[in-house]
Amino acid sequence: MSRWLVTGAAVLGGPPSDLLLDDGVVVEVGVGLAAGGGQVLDAAGLVALPGLVDLHTHLREPGREDAETVESGTLAAALGGFTAVHAMANTDPVADVAGVVEQVWRLGQQAGYCDVHPVGAVTVGLRGEQLAELGAMADSAARVRIFSDDGRCVDDAVLMRRALEYVKAFDGVVAQHAQEPRLTAGAQMNEGVLSARLGLTGWPAVAEESVIARDCLLAAHVGSRLHVCHVSTAGSVDILRWAKAKGWRVSAEVTPHHLLLTDDLATTYDPVYKVNPPLRTAADVEALRDGLADGTIDAVATDHAPHALEDKESEWSAAAFGMLGLETALCVVVAAMVQTGRLDWAGVADRMAVRPARIGRLAGQGQPLQAGAPANLTLLDPAARTVIDPVGLASRSRNTPYAGRELPGRVVATFLRGRPTVLDGKPA
């Protein structure tokens, strides 16, 4: 049952090829391959990409199983073409000890839709006061390599420096949520012309950029690896470009929503558009697309943030920050990057699978689709168009900003180590 022949797929958009998958690996790639008793999937017209890897997912378990569980979140991921996700640490209890990261890791294995790699908290309880036991999490069964207080910024410069230094011992990386807290007290949306008009407290670009600049300098000073979460401003792209030109070991991600949506959506006061960092201006969106295209930004990461209905159906300031992303990420990237001519399919694979896997140090993910590689892949119909219906999502939550929107592309199938998790766009 584990043998599959995928026929006629355009690998990275190239000429139609057959892929023979058996026993968890890609056995052969070529033309006119025989199924050899395996099942056949006709992939004519579909683009084959390595299984996508998300660096930034909120699975909400343990603690907020009403909003998402590891099972529902990883199913959403598989339907979006992902074969691995990194689960953020801001659960309840916080993933700041080996016990919690191992629990999340095991829940991922049980669900089986995609690999779950827990992110460990940098500080105890995300409180920004004392380092969590990073080494214990790294040595645990979950083998944590990415550490983040996401949702909170490690704003204390000494603590950030120590974290960057400490993780060098096990080739870890600190993923920073760059947000200067004093400049963003009570912040609700991008600070600019619209926040002035709407009377919503502004979240200035400088609050992100100043922290990124400081962290790049710190990472360079101690010779460590820094990853910057959900970059949202043109200025941040400039700083990252500068840091990379210096040869510093800095990587960065951008969310699909920051590649497509702008702050004018806040004029509806509908909190489905409330997210942190906030939606920015059209000029920022352009700069982010440029940065992703030229590789200044390494990866697209969803920041999939499910929220219960009551946490979003309220007045703006009372609502939670965050939006769903896993099931729409690839389609949004097609709209923002492929259809605009900024990335080809190889570029999409690089930013959504190859580089994220490298940043997370995932050996079995983000490998090129060639003989001998783990059979992690997704098949996309680039000609299809999908109207997003929140009710039809696999996530337990409904807070998608794309409700009613038509997006290009449709994930048809996803394979995790040779086993289909998604077939014909549905759970396999």
Next chain:
Amino acid sequence: MKRHLLSAADLDRDDALLVLDTAEELARVSDRTVKKLPTLRGRTVVNLFFEDSTRTRTSFEVAAKRLSADVINFSATGSSVSKGESLKDTALTLEAIGADGVVIRHGSSGAPHRLATWVRGSVLNAGDGTHEHPTQALLDAYTMRSRLGRVEGLKVTIVGDVLHSRVARSNVLLLRTLGADVTLVAPPTLFPVGVEAWPAEVSYDIDAVLPKSDVVMVLRVQRERMNAAYFPSAREYSRRYGLDGRRMAMLPDEAIVMHPGPMNRGMEIAAEVADSVRSTIVEQVANGVSVRMAVLYLLLGGVEVGG
């Protein structure tokens, strides 16, 4: 007119003039012994106040009652709202009661916009966070017109905490619609980033602006703002931006002084200015009732008057 009044920008020039003209007609009712019209008999108006504001709530209540509407005061303190009920559940409750109009005051910018998506009746924004307070702008325009005979072409200076002021936002929009020229004056810390896109001039120097002003509108400035470093001290604010007797003397002869209340006497406005003949502060309160009657009448009456 639109079904709701959420922002001063919801009113085009004709709408705004219709409200002011209607208010003028209705003001005559207030001069009668029996101050009541049967216009909104059988209609239900809910005053939904999530912030304490006796002045505004009373003004709306009197306005609705003079039009014979049934008025329900639904205040956040001591109700289910203070026990954690969501705005949406409150909205559904009002819907079940059968409210024809909901007057909402809320601390969160945009709350009236949200409410308008959940109820069938008309929603009237009576002040939302640091966003807008459209009926305040209407009563201010009404006051200017009754004192100076017109709004078009007036030079209006608004001085104070523009950043946190819903009164400033609504006034800038409405005064622009009515053809006045607005200059905003404040220390740079009390302007929002992005103010340059507003249809108004921006100045940091009140003394340079006053001699050219037909109207000075003074905004309340909370003393606590100095704790967040918006200005060094109440005394320094007062010295640089407060409207005192010396500054009042710089105004043209006919110029008037306005304040939406409540005032901090001695802070943004000196007592001698507040109590002077130029001051329209008490008239503003009276005009508030007429303007709110007009808005309720036009939104809920179902009849176009003057048209």
